[in-house]
Every structure is written in structure tokens, then in C-alpha cells.
Amino acid sequence: MYRYDQYDQAMVDARVEEFRDQARRRLEGKLTEDQFKPLRLQNGLYLQLHAYMLRVAIPYGTLSGAQMHMLADIADKYDRGYGHFTTRQNIQYNWIKLEEAADLLADLATVEMHAIQTSGNCIRNISSDHYAGAAADEVVDPRPYAELLRQWSSFHPEFAALPRKFKIAVIASEKDRAAMRLHDIGIRIVKTAEGTLGAAFYVGGGMGRTPMVAPLIREFVPLDRMVTYAEACLRVYNRHGRRDNKYKARIKILVHEMGAEEYARQVEEEFAHLLAQGVEPPAAELDRIRSFFQPPEFAVGLPEEADRADPDFALWLDTNTHAHKVPGYVSATISLKPVGGIPGDATAEQMHLMADLARDYSFDECRVTHAQNIVLPHVEIGKLYDLWQKLEAAGLGTANLDTVGDIIACPGLDYCSLANARSIPVAQKISRRFAETGKGAALGELKLKISGCINACGHHHAGHIGILGVDRKGVENYQLLLGGSEAEDVSLGKITGPGFNEAGIVDAVETVADLYLARRQEGERFLDTYRRLGMDAFKEALYG
Amino acid sequence: MADFDLGTGRDEVQLRFRDDEQADVAAVTVDSFLDQVDADAVRIEPGDDARDLLPHLARLRLVEVNFPSHTDGRGYSAARLLREHGYNGELRAVGDVLVDQLRYLRRCGFDAFAPDRPLDEADAAAALERFAHVYQATTDKAVPIWSLRHG
Numbered sequence: 197m198y199r200y201d202q203y204d205q206a207m208v209d210a211r212v213e214e215f216r217d218q219a220r221r222r223l224e225g226k227l228t229e230d231q232f233k234p235l236r237l238q239n240g241l242y243l244q245l246h247a248y249m250l251r252v253a254i255p256y257g258t259l260s261g262a263q264m265h266m267l268a269d270i271a272d273k274y275d276r277g278y279g280h281f282t283t284r285q286n287i288q289y290n291w292i293k294l295e296e297a298a299d300l301l302a303d304l305a306t307v308e309m310h311a312i313q314t315s316g317n318c319i320r321n322i323s324s325d326h327y328a329g330a331a332a333d334e335v336v337d338p339r340p341y342a343e344l345l346r347q348w349s350s351f352h353p354e355f356a357a358l359p360r361k362f363k364i365a366v367i368a369s370e371k372d373r374a375a376m377r378l379h380d381i382g383i384r385i386v387k388t389a390e391g392t393l394g395a396a397f398y399v400g401g402g403m404g405r406t407p408m409v410a411p412l413i414r415e416f417v418p419l420d421r422m423v424t425y426a427e428a429c430l431r432v433y434n435r436h437g438r439r440d441n442k443y444k445a446r447i448k449i450l451v452h453e454m455g456a457e458e459y460a461r462q463v464e465e466e467f468a469h470l471l472a473q474g475v476e477p478p479a480a481e482l483d484r485i486r487s488f489f490q491p492p493e494f495a496v497g498l499p500e501e502a503d504r505a506d507p508d509f510a511l512w513l514d515t516n517t518h519a520h521k522v523p524g525y526v527s528a529t530i531s532l533k534p535v536g537g538i539p540g541d542a543t544a545e546q547m548h549l550m551a552d553l554a555r556d557y558s559f560d561e562c563r564v565t566h567a568q569n570i571v572l573p574h575v576e577i578g579k580l581y582d583l584w585q586k587l588e589a590a591g592l593g594t595a596n597l598d599t600v601g602d603i604i605a606c607p608g609l610d611y612c613s614l615a616n617a618r619s620i621p622v623a624q625k626i627s628r629r630f631a632e633t634g635k636g637a638a639l640g641e642l643k644l645k646i647s648g649c650i651n652a653c654g655h656h657h658a659g660h661i662g663i664l665g666v667d668r669k670g671v672e673n674y675q676l677l678l679g680g681s682e683a684e685d686v687s688l689g690k691i692t693g694p695g696f697n698e699a700g701i702v703d704a705v706e707t708v709a710d711l712y713l714a715r716r717q718e719g720e721r722f723l724d725t726y727r728r729l730g731m732d733a734f735k736e737a738l739y740g
Numbered sequence: 741m742a743d744f745d746l747g748t749g750r751d752e753v754q755l756r757f758r759d760d761e762q763a764d765v766a767a768v769t770v771d772s773f774l775d776q777v778d779a780d781a782v783r784i785e786p787g788d789d790a791r792d793l794l795p796h797l798a799r800l801r802l803v804e805v806n807f808p809s810h811t812d813g814r815g816y817s818a819a820r821l822l823r824e825h826g827y828n829g830e831l832r833a834v835g836d837v838l839v840d841q842l843r844y845l846r847r848c849g850f851d852a853f854a855p856d857r858p859l860d861e862a863d864a865a866a867a868l869e870r871f872a873h874v875y876q877a878t879t880d881k882a883v884p885i886w887s888l889r890h891g
Contacts, residue, residue: 201889203873203885203888203889204885207754207871207873207875207885208871208874210871210872213870214867214870214871215806217863217866218840218872221863226860226863231838232812233839234810234811235840239779259864317811317813347885347886348873348875348876351844351871351874351875351876352846352875352876353816353817353843353844353845353876353878354813354816354817354820354844354847354848354878355813356813356816356844357810357811357812357813357816357841358813369888422814431817431820434791434813434814434816434817435814435817435818439812439814470824473877473879474877475877475878475886477875478886478887478890480889480890481886481890482890484890494865496827544885
């Protein structure tokens with residue numbers, strides 16, 4: 197794992213003091229709320245429906261046990277004993293007091309963490325593949341490149357007042373587990389036939405009210421020019437991105453209106469200019485960062501099969517583990533989606549337990565996934581049964597990864613001041629319905645994503661089944677979307693037709709699931725059947 | 741204490757980080773500047789393209805960059821572009837310039853500030869001194885952390 201040196205620590209410590217000073221000036225009336233807002237946002241502090249919400253950055257989703265313990269302590273000390281893991285691999289706390297926020301940030305800094313640029317119109321926390329460093333299919337661990345970009349983007353003086361927020365994801369495999377092409381910049385680290393690594397840049401993806409899949413802007417950026425190229429991408433956006441309309445301010449609109457080719461041309465021009473400006477860190481810096489991501493000392497000759505005698509364990513093993521690059525190990529997903537639970541929530545007690553399990557079973561490392569679960573990346577297959585029993589005892593052993601129970605949901609109208617409808621109760625009802633009917637297991641991979649408003653924090657466009665909460669004449673109404681995917685087969689879901697009320701949407705999800713069960717062919721996932729049959733078959737079942 | 745003057749500038753300029761005499765010139769719009777071959781001071785609005793000035797940098801003594809709102813960050817890119825292309829004259833941020841923008845503005849090449857509302861000088865000094873290091877190489881002289889790490 198990356199560790200701060202004196203410089204990284206000094207930057208984070210200075211930021212805590214800067215924010216303490218800003219909060220003081222706000223409380224003294226030296227700053228108006230309008231002036232304070234962008235400052236607090238760039239420290240992760242939102243004003244929500246009931247209180248301040250604070251979002252903590254978890255760079256590329258990677259956490260040590262000590263860091264997870266601190267997240268638990270913060271939940272106890274400053275919040276109500278729980279936290280919410282988000283779709284961008286961060287954690288947020290919903291009940292924060294402005295007067296205490298600086299103390300919270302100071303506590304975070306003691307474990308090399310921060311909330312810098314977790315909101316606001318700046319470059320946000322950089323996300324990555326949650327199996328990075330473990331996945332059998334990666335060409336390289338993508339996290340050193342994400343870390344290089346984290347440092348470059350932190351306190352970047354030119355890009356602190358962008359037209360809109362800016363999200364970057366870095367992956368390094370053909371399989372996309374980070375919704376890479378739905379980011380403002382998606383980077384895939386690729387390897388040429390000669391074995392040279394480089395970065396493919398996709399620019400202009402995003403969800404929100406105008407979802408777009410990012411086009412490929414440059415197939416291969418040499419790794420020793422990656423920062424410079426990113427800077428060129430951002431500069432073109434900062435200069436030309438729309439500022440007349442908040443809803444047209446994301447880079448996806450610029451790339452769309454300008455055309456990908458013209459955008460690429462302007463970036464090339466800026467890139468050529470910036471190459472002479474010396475903005476790229478030296479190769480030695482990338483080497484230094486890489487040295488923190490060396491594989492842990494894996495044992496050899498370990499058993500490659502687990503004892504499947506316990507059927508509940510066998511189900512969890514089949515559902516919640518992922519192939520590892522080293523024989524004898526897997527990556528194990530801890531589901532934060534218990535039946536009827538709030539997706540992504542974890543109590544302080546559960547966080548402490550997960551921290552201990554990371555230490556005991558996974559070289560003291562865990563990951564937050566964009567699907568709001570926790571991964572232990574390096575677990576010995578022979579120890580999985582022990583691990584699972586401990587998870588089960590704490591309500592963390594649900595076997596539902598990537599199934600209909602593994603719902604992504606935004607906080608919705610229960611917390612968020614932007615929301616039009618509640619997301620959490622809908623997620624809970626669907627989760628319970630499929631658990632009660634027992635259909636959940638039969639359905640296999642089925643990614644269901646719920647957003648409580650058009651801003652799409654719950655990724656509804658990218659769900660095999662998506663649900664969008666809207667306000668219809670003062671009543672919560674839910675639109676159903678089908679056919680989205682955030683993976684390498686990326687696509688955007690389409691709305692089926694008229695929306696449903698809260699009870700109706702749960703029935704509607706069951707209706708389309710039933711149609712899939714009735715019509716699927718051998719080996720087809722829900723998404724495959726939908727793509728084969730088309731929307732009309734599903735419309736017919738829904739609306740007759 | 742910082743090595744700059746606070747509140748001693750002429751006219752509306754509150755902070756200035758240059759040794760030369762402040763130019764007693766009036767800035768004109770980009771369009772006017774391009775029309776007048778002898779103009780030596782220009783004011784860039786957010787919608788202007790700073791690249792239009794690049795062929796004329798030699799005759800410029802003052803560039804003002806207007807920030808009608810502190811949330812519109814186009815002026816940061818305009819400033820860096822001018823510096824990267826060799827402009828050495830005064831680069832003045834005017835408008836909705838606030839204490840907490842000073843450090844980034846300095847890093848992008850601004851060396852004079854004429855805020856709409858005068859800044860609290862102690863707060864401004866503290867904001868400029870708070871961070872000992874920087875992560876990026878820009879047009880200012882600050883040595884980025886990656887360079888300190890590798891000599």
C-alpha cells in the first residue's frame with residue numbers, strides 16, 4: 197500500500213489547518229455562505245437535508261486495517277455509529293457538525309487520509325478496479341498510476357474551479373469493474389505486443405441527466421507522459437467547457453458538442469505545448485510509487501480447493517469470491533447488502549471487524565467497491581471457511597455479489613437535498629421480495645441500480661435493471677430502465693414506459709425477472725436475454 | 741513574514757509581487773487591444789481566448805484577468821497560457837478575488853491582485869504561507885514535491 201512521506205503528510209496537515217481557518221472565518225462572518233460553499237465542498241462537506249454530510253476520500257478504494265479502524269472510530273465519535281460506502285469507493289457520514297469537521301479531518305490525517313476534493317467542481321478522488329493487484333486478468337496493478345494522478349490532481353491550481361465536477365477512473369484489464377467509460381476520464385493501462393505499457397484515454401463519459409459512454413480519445417499515451425496528457429485534457433475542458441448551464445457543464449457535453457475528433461485535436465495541440473513545460477514527474481517518481489504496490493509475500497503450495505461440506509458456505513464461495521493471480525488465493529467480497537438492509541451502510545462495529553479480518557486474512561488490506569461492498573483482496577482458499585463463519589456471525593456473510601440483492605442505491609430522499617424520491621426503501625423492498633420468493637439465487641448475475649433523482653448517483657443508467665425516482669405532482673414515482681451495463685460491454689439502459697408507484701416498481705422488477713426466467717437460453721444472464729429479446733417483449737409483460 | 745507588500749499598491753491594486761513600477765496604463769478589451777497597434781494593456785474576460793494575445797505579448801505591459809465570479813476558473817488557464825508563452829509583464833487578477841483563491845492564482849502566474857472587496861491582510865498572508873510544498877510544476881518557481889524527492 198502507498199504510504200505518505202513527510203511531504204504528503206505535510207500537505208494533508210496543512211489542509212486540515214486551512215480548513216479549520218476557513219470554518220473559523222465562516223463562523224465569524226468573514227466568509228459568506230456563497231464564498232464558503234466551494235471551500236467546504238473541496239473538503240468534502242455538503243449541506244444535506246438534516247445536517248452536514250462529510251465524504252472521505254479512499255484513493256482507488258484501498259484501505260489498511262488501521263484506516264478502516266479509524267473510519268469506525270469516526271462513525272462513533274462524530275456520527276451516529278455508522279457510515280455509508282459510496283459508488284465512488286469513498287465513505288460518507290451523514291450527521292456531521294460544522295464545528296467538529298476540522299477535528300474529524302485531523303483525526304483522518306493521523307492515518308494518512310483526507311477529504312480533499314471529494315466534492316466541488318474539481319478533480320475528485322480517483323477510482324480503480326477493486327481487485328487491483330489481485331485479479332488474474334490485469335496487465336499490471338493500476339493503482340500506482342492512480343496514485344501518480346492523485347498527487348498531480350491534489351491542490352491543482354489551474355483546475356480548482358472547473359465548469360463542473362471531474363471524475364477519473366484507472367483500470368488495467370479488459371474486464372471493466374470500475375465503470376471506466378462512464379467517467380469524465382477513463383484510463384485503461386494497456387500493454388503492447390512488445391510488452392510496453394501505456395494508457396488508453398477515454399474522455400467524456402458520465403451518467404447524470406445526459407448519460408454518455410466515453411469515446412476513445414487517444415489509444416496509447418506513453419506512461420512517462422500520462423500526467424501531461426491529462427493536464428492537456430483538463431485545460432481544454434477548463435477553457436471551453438460550458439458554464440452557462442450547470443446541466444451542460446460536464447466534459448461529456450463539451451466532447452459531444454465539439455465532436456470527439458475535434459476535442460482530441462485540441463488536446464493534442466495542448467499536449468504538444470505542455471510537453472515542453474516540464475509538468476511530468478520523472479520516471480523515478482513512478483518507480484517510487486510502484487515500490488509501495490509490490491505484491492505481499494504470498495505462500496506457495498497452498499490448497500486450491502475449499503471444503504464445500506457446508507452448503508451455505510459453498511453458495512457464498514461460489515458467489516462472493518473472485519479468481520486471484522496467485523494459486524491458493526482468492527479475493528473475497530464482504531456484502532454490505534444484507535436482505536432488507538441499507539446498501540453500502542456499515543456500523544462502526546462491522547468496520548472494526550472488517551479491519552481485523554483484513555489484518556488476519558488479507559495482508560492488512562481491504563478495498564471498497566463501486567458497488568458499495570468491501571473486498572478482502574488476498575485470502576487463502578484454505579481459510580475461507582473460517583473467514584465466512586466470522587462474517588456470518590456479524591451479518592456480513594450474505595452470498596449475493598452481482599445478484600439482484602446486491603443493489604446499488606444512492607442515499608435518496610432519506611438524506612439528500614437533491615433527491616426527488618426515496619431510494620433506500622425501494623432497495624429494501626426489492627431485496628426482501630427476492631429473498632422471500634427464493635428467486636434471487638435462480639436469477640444469477642443481475643445488477644440492479646437505483647437513483648433517487650436524475651443526477652444518477654445510484655448509476656441507474658448502468659443497471660441491467662435501473663430504477664429512477666422522480667417527483668410526479670408531489671408523489672414519488674419510479675421509472676424502470678432495462679439493458680444498462682457499466683462493464684466492458686458498456687451500454688445505457690432504456691426507459692420501459694410509464695413509471696410506477698413504490699409498490700408497483702417492486703412488482704415490475706419481479707415481472708421482468710420472471711420473463712427472463714421463462715425465456716432465458718442456456719448460459720444467458722438477464723442482460724443477455726434482454727439484448728436478444730429486445731424491449732418490446734418486456735414492455736408487453738409490464739404493460740400488456 | 742512574507743516577502744511581499746500588503747496594501748501598499750497604487751490605485752485599486754491591493755497586493756503586488758513585482759519589483760518594477762506599477763504601469764500607469766488603462767487596460768482595454770481584447771477586441772480593442774487587437775485593433776490598436778499601440779495598446780499595451782488588456783483586460784481578459786472569462787469568455788475571451790487568451791491565445792488571441794499570443795502574437796502580441798512583446799508589447800504588453802499589463803494583463804488584467806477579470807473574475808466576475810470566483811467560481812469561474814477560466815482565468816487560471818488564461819494566466820498559465822500567457823506565462824508559458826513567455827509573458828513577463830504584470831498579470832493582475834481583478835474582480836471577485838478572495839483570500840482562498842490567492843495561492844492558486846499565484847501558482848498560475850498572477851503577480852498582482854485588485855479585488856472588488858479588500859482582503860483581510862492577515863488572512864491573505866496566512867493563506868499564502870500555509871502550504872510549504874506543491875505537487876505540480878507550474879509557471880511559478882515552486883519546486884514540486886516529486887522534484888524534492890528525487891533531487
